[in-house]
Amino acid sequence: MDEEQIYQEHVLDHYEEPYHRGRARDCTHAHEDDNPLCGDTVSIELNIDPQGRLREAYFDGDGCCISQASASMLIEKFDGKTVDEVRRFSAEEMLELFGAKLTPNRQKCCLLPWRVLQSAVFSPVKPAERANGKESH
């Protein structure tokens, strides 16, 4: 496998100029997780309307180029899409979306944001937390 391929333009673009890195203004659903093997973290905040559409989608995190770029790609793809579409999006499709070929170890980095999003759409934020605005992750 050629590592040069991992750090190709579109991966670096997402890493250096991520899509929607930050906080949702009116977050209804959120989840955060890490990859204990390497310590990478990704958190996702969503605003999901009653029809199940993602009105807002933002991520934040700390980690390698792969976990952070794949988070950006994922959020870009699903901003404005539905919970149902998120649910149907498989791990394999996530690796395809990322594009560059990854060793099994680094596939875990790529799939961390995917795992977080799969949980986030089913993790409503408590109304009290919404009213106060969550201070930090």
Add this chain to the structure above:
Amino acid sequence: MSEAPCRHTGLEPPTIRGDFPILSKVLHGGVPLAYLDNAATTQRPRQVIQAIVETYEQHYANVHRGIHWLSDQTTDLYEQSREKVRALLNAPAPEQIIFTHGATASINLVARSWGDANVGRGDEILLTEMEHHSNLVPWRQLAERTGAIVRHVPVTDRGVLEMEAFDRLLSDRTRLVAVTAVSNVLGTINPIGEIIAKAHRAGACVLVDGAQSVPHLKTDVQAWNVDFLAFSGHKMMGPSGVGVLYGRRELLESMPPFLGGGSMIRRVTLDGFEPADLPAKFEAGTPPIVSAIGLGAALDYLDGVGLDAVTRHEQDLTRYAHEVLGELGDLRILGPPPEEKSAIVSFVFDGNRPHAHDIAQLLDRQGVAIRAGHHCAMPLHKRFRVNATARASFYLYNTREEIDLLARSLQQVRQVFRRRT
């Protein structure tokens, strides 16, 4: 890769490198291997590999069992290795050297055997923030079994132990101090002599994790007056799967056996058993025979080069690494200056970008093998507010040229992520 002998330390890496078959490997279709991940595990010279092959081909049977010739041969070799370890540590007697499966197994042995027998509810176990998980988790488990309290000596921003806090935390409730001699992340050499003297005055026992010190620095268990010392063979050119526990005789004798089985008994009836004497009491089952013999060959090799020369060579490499990595500017080395540490250099780029994993992956393209991650020391990384570091670590066969290559490769890594600035 280096053709010049090291004029700075008198050690001759080119000659030494010739003894290590794996170091002449060429990777990715053309780049030589620069192996800088020695804190994780070292490579082994042909002499060790030969000793292993020769044992299997000429001398192999089970130890302490047979009346037959082969078994006697194997037993002799196995016991000679024990004697070599005794000499390395300046231990009073070979039966105080217990062969285990590694430093982790050694520490767990003490936690289970000595710990369960001597630590009770409300007793305190004093650790430090810079311990490897192998010197944290067994004590946490012991605390969960017994109701003991675990405390931790903090690490300063410089990356050394806060000794005033150690003095404060040490009390007559402290039953055990477990501390690493050298941090596997920061490289910090801890003041073990002072820690042991103070702990003994407070009535506590001391276990020293020597995994990162014994391969690199002279160890004298009698000068330290240490109660327990644990280390691994594979971090000092020996095979994997063998480690050592040294213990003070009266402690080892008073401790109940840990694993039960063959070898560790004097007599077994259907109603009970009588444990064997040291060291067999703690070597249940067939031990890592060939690995222990291989470790003996590694100690011979180390002795031939001279541990003092190895230490000096590593100090030179560490100083040099601080110098050339420091010239990169936007990179922070964790831990104290080279004079206060062993051959480990962990670093992060400013803002943690590029991230350690990306650094390691891109360095690999240049044949440079380093470690990236939390190095089994998550609490220490948390303390320094980073989730991962890149770590280069050296041994007797490394050269200044390899460190130059590391620095050059790091510049290239930086370029990959600097397209827009």
